[in-house]
Amino acid sequence: xxxxPIPEKIALFFVILLGLLTFAxxxxxxxxxxxxxxxxxxxxxxxxxxxxSYYYYIRHKKFVNQPDIxxxxxxxxxxxxxxxxxxLGWKQILSPSFVTTDFPKAPDTIGTVxxxxxxxxxxxxxxxxxxxxxxNLIFYKQKNxxxxxxxxxxxxxxxxMLTTVVFRQPLDLSSDREYIYQSLVLGVSIVFxxxxxxxxxxxxxxxxxxxxxxxxxxxxxxxVIALMFDVIFKETVAAHSLVVAAFTNLSWYFLFFYTLFGSxxxxxxxxxxxxxxxxxxxxxxxxxxxxxxxxxxxxxKLVKIITGMTKDVIESKYTWIEVYDDQTGHLSVAATxxxxxxxxxxxxxxxxxxxxxxxxxxxxxFSINSIAKSGAYADIRAWKKDIACIAAAPLLGANDQVLGIxxxxxxxxFGFDPDDLNMLEAYANQAAIALENVKLIKNSLxxxxxxxxxxxxxxxxxxxxPQKVPDVPLKLETLTITAxxxxxxxxxxxxxxxxxxxxxxxxxxxxxxxAAFYMAETKGVIQSLTREHRNPVEILEATNLxxxxxxxxxxxxxLLVADIDYKKRVLSFARAGHCxxxxxxxxxxxxAFLQPGGIAVGLDKGPIFSKMLELKKISFEKDDVLAFFTDxxxxxxxxxxxxxxxxxxxxxxxxxxxxxxxxIKDNVINAILGFLQGQNLHDDLTLIIVxxx
Amino acid sequence: xxxFEVRRHDNGDVSILHLKGFLDAHTAPQFEHALQELxxxxxxxxxxxxxxxxxxxxxxxxxxxxFIEEIREKDGDIKLSSMSEKVFKVFDLLGFxxxxxxxxxxxxxxxxxxxxx
Numbered sequence: 082x083x084x085x086p087i088p089e090k091i092a093l094f095f096v097i098l099l100g101l102l103t104f105a106x107x108x109x110x111x112x113x114x115x116x117x118x119x120x121x122x123x124x125x126x127x128x129x130x131x132x133x134s135y136y137y138y139i140r141h142k143k144f145v146n147q148p149d150i151x152x153x154x155x156x157x158x159x160x161x162x163x164x165x166x167x168x169l170g171w172k173q174i175l176s177p178s179f180v181t182t183d184f185p186k187a188p189d190t191i192g193t194v195x196x197x198x199x200x201x202x203x204x205x206x207x208x209x210x211x212x213x214x215x216x217n218l219i220f221y222k223q224k225n226x227x228x229x230x231x232x233x234x235x236x237x238x239x240x241x242m243l244t245t246v247v248f249r250q251p252l253d254l255s256s257d258r259e260y261i262y263q264s265l266v267l268g269v270s271i272v273f274x275x276x277x278x279x280x281x282x283x284x285x286x287x288x289x290x291x292x293x294x295x296x297x298x299x300x301x302x303x304x305v306i307a308l309m310f311d312v313i314f315k316e317t318v319a320a321h322s323l324v325v326a327a328f329t330n331l332s333w334y335f336l337f338f339y340t341l342f343g344s345x346x347x348x349x350x351x352x353x354x355x356x357x358x359x360x361x362x363x364x365x366x367x368x369x370x371x372x373x374x375x376x377x378x379x380x381x382k383l384v385k386i387i388t389g390m391t392k393d394v395i396e397s398k399y400t401w402i403e404v405y406d407d408q409t410g411h412l413s414v415a416a417t418x419x420x421x422x423x424x425x426x427x428x429x430x431x432x433x434x435x436x437x438x439x440x441x442x443x444x445x446x447f448s449i450n451s452i453a454k455s456g457a458y459a460d461i462r463a464w465k466k467d468i469a470c471i472a473a474a475p476l477l478g479a480n481d482q483v484l485g486i487x488x489x490x491x492x493x494x495f496g497f498d499p500d501d502l503n504m505l506e507a508y509a510n511q512a513a514i515a516l517e518n519v520k521l522i523k524n525s526l527x528x529x530x531x532x533x534x535x536x537x538x539x540x541x542x543x544x545x546x547p548q549k550v551p552d553v554p555l556k557l558e559t560l561t562i563t564a565x566x567x568x569x570x571x572x573x574x575x576x577x578x579x580x581x582x583x584x585x586x587x588x589x590x591x592x593x594x595x596a597a598f599y600m601a602e603t604k605g606v607i608q609s610l611t612r613e614h615r616n617p618v619e620i621l622e623a624t625n626l627x628x629x630x631x632x633x634x635x636x637x638x639x640l641l642v643a644d645i646d647y648k649k650r651v652l653s654f655a656r657a658g659h660c661x662x663x664x665x666x667x668x669x670x671x672x673a674f675l676q677p678g679g680i681a682v683g684l685d686k687g688p689i690f691s692k693m694l695e696l697k698k699i700s701f702e703k704d705d706v707l708a709f710f711t712d713x714x715x716x717x718x719x720x721x722x723x724x725x726x727x728x729x730x731x732x733x734x735x736x737x738x739x740x741x742x743x744x745i746k747d748n749v750i751n752a753i754l755g756f757l758q759g760q761n762l763h764d765d766l767t768l769i770i771v772x773x774x
Numbered sequence: 775x776x777x778f779e780v781r782r783h784d785n786g787d788v789s790i791l792h793l794k795g796f797l798d799a800h801t802a803p804q805f806e807h808a809l810q811e812l813x814x815x816x817x818x819x820x821x822x823x824x825x826x827x828x829x830x831x832x833x834x835x836x837x838x839x840x841f842i843e844e845i846r847e848k849d850g851d852i853k854l855s856s857m858s859e860k861v862f863k864v865f866d867l868l869g870f871x872x873x874x875x876x877x878x879x880x881x882x883x884x885x886x887x888x889x890x891x
Binding site: 569588590591634635636637639657658659660676678679680681683684685689692693712718722724763764 | 839868
C-alpha cells in the first residue's frame with residue numbers, strides 16, 4: 082500500500098509527545114494533589130487524539146496488512162503474548178495498588194501511576210494492531226454488509242467511549258436505572274460485535290490438520306482473552322484515561338466474542354474437515370486437469386497425468402488406464418501407477434477381464450468394495466493380495482462410445498466411498514474429452530496435409546495443360562474448370578507433322594496426387610509416341626501397353642486421340658473409353674456425336690483393347706464445328722440430379738455455330754452455369770472447340 | 775451428395791450385391807468393402823444388381839477393376855445386371871460390355887452362373 086511517510090512520522094511524534102504530556106500531568110497531579118478543573122476532559126481528549134494518531138500511524142504498516150491467514154493468527158498471538166508479558170512484568174516491578182473508591186479507581190502509589198500509564202500505552206500500541214488483524218480475518222471473505230456492520234460496531238465503540246467520559250461510569254450491563262445509558266450502549270455494541278464475530282469464513286478454507294490444531298489452540302486463546310480485561314486493563318487503564326479504558330473494555334468484548342465464535346466454528350468444522358479437504362483437492366485437481374488437457378496433446382503424457390491425479394485424489398493403490406488402440410481395435414494399457422505396465426499387459430486375469438466387459442457393455446462405472454478370497458472375483462486377489470477393492474469407470478466419448486477404461490484399486494476393503502467413485506467417473510470423463518481432443522487435433526493435421534497435397538496436385542495439373550493454343554489455320558478455344566476435389570482431366574496439342582494438328586483429351590480416374598501423377602505420365606508417353614506415330618489407333622494401343630503396368634488396378638484413363646489434317650479437312654480419331662466427339666455440320670445444320678468403339682486405357686492388357694478400338698475418319702467443311710469434351714461436362718449435375726447431357730451441348734453448338742469460336746465457348750459456359758444454378762461441379766470439366774476454316 | 779447402400783443376398787454359391795444411390799469416390803470404399811468381404815469368404819460368383827443405382831463415377835467403376843482379376847483367377851466372375859439406361863451409358867462409354875457380362879435381369883445373371891456350373 083502506498084503511504085506518505087511524513088504525516089505518519091508526525092502522527093508518531095504526536096503519540097509520543099502527548100503520551101509524555103499526559104504522563105507528566107498524572108505524576109504532577111498525584112504528587113501535588115492539584116486539581117485543574119476541565120483537565121479531566123482535556124486529558125481524555127488528548128488520549129483520544131493519541132489513539133487516533135497511533136491508528137493513523139500503524140494502519141498501513143505491513144504487519145497489520147497480511148493477506149495470509151496463518152501469518153495474521155501468528156501476529157495476533159504474538160501481540161497478545163507481548164501484552165501479557167509487558168503487564169505482568171511491570172506488575173512485578175511496580176506492584177500497583179488502587180484506592181478502592183468509586184469509578185474510576187485512583188492510584189495509591191506513584192508506581193501505580195507509572196504502571197497505569199505503561200499499561201495504557203501498551204493497550205493502545207498492542208490492541209489497535211490486534212483489532213486490525215481481526216479486521217483482516219473478517220474481510221477474508223467480504224460480504225456485502227460486512228463493511229456496514231464494521232462501521233456500526235466502530236460507531237457503537239466511539240459512542241461507548243464518549244458516554245463513559247460523560248457519565249464517568251464503567252461500561253457494565255446493569256439493571257440499575259442510573260447505569261441505563263451505559264448498559265444500552267454496551268448492549269448495542271455487543272450486538273454488533275456478535276454479528277462481526279460470525280464473520281469467520283476463513284476457517285472453512287483451512288486444511289483438516291490446521292482445523293484440528295487451531296481448535297486446540299483456540300481453547301487456550303479464549304481463556305487467555307477472557308482473563309485479559311480483569312488481569313490487564315480493568316482499574317489500571319481507567320485510572321489514567323476513561324477513553325482508553327472504554328476502548329480496551331469494548332475491544333475486549335469484541336476480541337472475546339470473536340475468538341469464542343472462532344473456537345466454536347473450529348469445533349463445528351471438525352466433523353466435515355476431511356470431506357471439505359477432499360472436495361478442495363478434487364476441485365483443484367479437476368481444475369488442474371482441465372488446464373492440462375487444453376494444453377497437452379501428447380496422448381502418452383495425458384494418460385499419465387490422468388492416472389497420477391486419480392491416484393492422488395482417491396488415494397488408490399494401483400491405478401491404470403486402458404485405451405482402445407486405433408490400429409488393433411483392442412483395449413491396451415496406456416498408463417499405470419504403482420504397477421508395471423508389462424505385468425498388466427501380459428496378465429490374463431479372467432475376473433479382471435469380466436469387469437472390463439461389464440463396464441464396456443453397461444457404459445457405467447463398476448465397483449466391488451470387498452473382494453473375497455474365494456468367490457466371483459477371487460482371481461484378482463490371487464493375482465495381487467493387496468487388492469481388496471476395485472473400481473472401474475468407462476471413458477465415454479461424445480457419441481457415448483467407450484474409448485477406454487480407468488481402473489483403481491485399494492488395499493483395504495470398503496475403501497471406495499461414493500465420493501471416490503464419483504471422482505473416478507469424473508476423471509474418466511475428463512480423460513475421454515482429452516482423448517477426443519487429441520484425436521481431433523490429429524485428424525485436422527491429417528486434413529491439412531491432404532489439402533496441401535491436393536493443392537500441389539492441382540498446381541501440377543494446371544501446369545501440365547498447354548499454356549496457349551497452337552498456331553494453326555483453325556479457330557481453337559479451350560475451357561478447363563477444375564472441381565474442388567476430383568481432378569484428372571487432361572488435354573494436349575501436338576504438331577509433329579506438317580498440316581496436321583494432334584489433339585489428345587483424357588480423364589484419369591482417381592483424384593489428388595495420384596491423378597496428377599498419372600496425368601503427367603500419360604502426357605509424357607503420348608508426347609513421345611506422337612513423334613513417331615500419327616495414327617490415333619497406334620498411339621492409343623502403345624499407350625495402353627505402356628501404362629497398363631504402371632497403373633493401379635482400380636485406376637484407368639479414358640483417352641481420345643485425334644489427328645486433324647487441316648489441309649485435306651479430314652479428322653481421324655480413336656476413342657479409348659472417352660466421351661464422343663461432337664461434330665456440327667454446317668451443310669446439314671446438325672450435330673452428330675461420333676462414338677467409335679474402344680475401351681479405356683488400363684482395363685485390359687491388350688487383346689480386347691485392340692479388338693475394340695476403332696478408327697473413325699470424317700471429312701469436314703469450312704465453318705463446321707468440332708467439340709471435344711470430358712464427362713465432367715456431359716455429367717454436370719443440377720440440384721435435382723439431372724445431368725447436363727450431350728443433347729444440351731449439341732443444341733447450343735448448333736444454335737451458335739455461326740458465331741465466332743469464343744462466342745460458342747461463352748454460350749456453352751453460360752448454359753452450364755445456368756443449368757447448375759449454383760451447384761458445384763463434382764468432376765473436372767474440359768472442353769475444346771474447333772471451328773474449321 | 776445422396777447416400778449409397780450395398781445389400782448382400784446369398785443365393786446358393788452365388789452372391790448378389792444390390793447397389794443403391796450414388797456410387798462415387800466417397801462411397802466407393804463401402805462397395806469395395808462388400809466385395810472384399812465376399813472374396814475373403816471365397817464367394818467369387820458375384821452378381822452386382824444396379825436397379826436402384828442412380829449414378830456411378832469413375833471411382834465406382836474402378837472398384838470392379840480392382841477385384842475382377844483376382845476373382846477370375848479363382849474361377850469366379852462379376853456379372854452386372856439391371857442397370858438403368860443412364861448407368862449403362864457410362865459402362866458402355868468406357869467399354870465395359872466387352873469386359874463384363876451385363877444382363878437386363880438379375881435372375882438371368884444368376885441362371886448364367888448356374889449354367890456354367
